[in-house]
Amino acid sequence: MRFTKMQGIGNDYVYVNCFEETVADPAAVARFVSDRHFGIGSDGLILIGPSGTADCRMDMYNMDGSRGVMCGNGVRCVGKYAYDHGLVPGDRRSLTVETLAGVKTIEFTVEEENGRFTARLLTVDMGEARLTSELPEPINVDGRDYSFVGISVGNPHAVYFMDSIDDLRLDRIGPSFEMHPRFQPDRVNTEFIQLVDRNHIRMRVWERGSGETWACGTGATASAAAAILMGYTEDEVEVELRGGKLRIRLDRESGHLFMTGPAVEVFRGDIDIPENL
Numbered sequence: 001m002r003f004t005k006m007q008g009i010g011n012d013y014v015y016v017n018c019f020e021e022t023v024a025d026p027a028a029v030a031r032f033v034s035d036r037h038f039g040i041g042s043d044g045l046i047l048i049g050p051s052g053t054a055d056c057r058m059d060m061y062n063m064d065g066s067r068g069v070m071c072g073n074g075v076r077c078v079g080k081y082a083y084d085h086g087l088v089p090g091d092r093r094s095l096t097v098e099t100l101a102g103v104k105t106i107e108f109t110v111e112e113e114n115g116r117f118t119a120r121l122l123t124v125d126m127g128e129a130r131l132t133s134e135l136p137e138p139i140n141v142d143g144r145d146y147s148f149v150g151i152s153v154g155n156p157h158a159v160y161f162m163d164s165i166d167d168l169r170l171d172r173i174g175p176s177f178e179m180h181p182r183f184q185p186d187r188v189n190t191e192f193i194q195l196v197d198r199n200h201i202r203m204r205v206w207e208r209g210s211g212e213t214w215a216c217g218t219g220a221t222a223s224a225a226a227a228i229l230m231g232y233t234e235d236e237v238e239v240e241l242r243g244g245k246l247r248i249r250l251d252r253e254s255g256h257l258f259m260t261g262p263a264v265e266v267f268r269g270d271i272d273i274p275e276n277l
């Protein structure tokens with residue numbers, strides 16, 4: 001199987017061009033390639049394929065093989081892949097990607113690098129955020145009281161505001177939120193947010209199906225939406241994650257959130273997929 005390893009501020013996936021390749025059992029392949037010791041090493045698997053309604057389609061799988069409905073960092077990388085690999089004409093500065101959360105439009109800048117044109121900074125129309133909890137909602141996790149804001153941007157998020165994220169034991173509290181009865185059967189992605197000022201938040205994330213990742217685009221969007229809803233920030237927020245920064249902007253007229261950030265191709269390769277995964 002030929003693949004391309006890409007990352008969006010450290011949220012890394014194995015991308016397969018399904019215009020050319022067929023992946024018979026994506027959930028099993030996701031578990032296999034994601035393994036950082038016995039596979040390629042990634043937060044999951046993303047398939048890029050033909051679409052009847054958009055320039056291409058994204059199908060994403062978490063590290064544990066579960067299906068993701070939407071992936072913010074992933075969709076930026078799909079946009080970059082589609083442009084850089086000629087899936088759309090070179091004069092385009094926007095394209096569309098079909099996801100399980102609807103068709104996403106991406107606008108991007110293009111730069112010349114080593115004699116080739118490449119998509120650089122990508123802005124995704126993430127659509128509207130939907131509140132899925134009280135504002136905020138109390139919850140007891142592992143015997144401690146928290147309050148969270150539940151937001152869906154296609155996939156489910158629980159956003160928790162706290163004084164400092166520096167000493168957070170995400171490996172302990174992350175799984176407890178993910179598996180809490182309140183969030184079953186779908187589980188949840190949990191964002192731990194430190195407010196810095198009215199245009200700046202810091203975030204760590206525990207993703208359902210993948211654990212701690214260095215960034216989460218849908219998580220950053222949901223967190224900015226929660227911060228704006230709570231009146232903590234202005235409508236444009238810089239989100240600082242472990243792997244870098246994303247800019248999230250709420251357009252009041254449309255109610256849509258726009259996420260801007262980079263996408264990077266790291267390397268390409270091929271890997272034999274065992275028959276009995």
Ligand SMILES: N[C@@H](CCC[C@H](N)C(=O)O)C(=O)O
Binds near residue numbers: 069155189207218
């Ligand atoms: N890292 C992603 C989100 C991936 C999916 C998530 N774990 C889920 O199952 O909902 C992002 O950048 O948004």
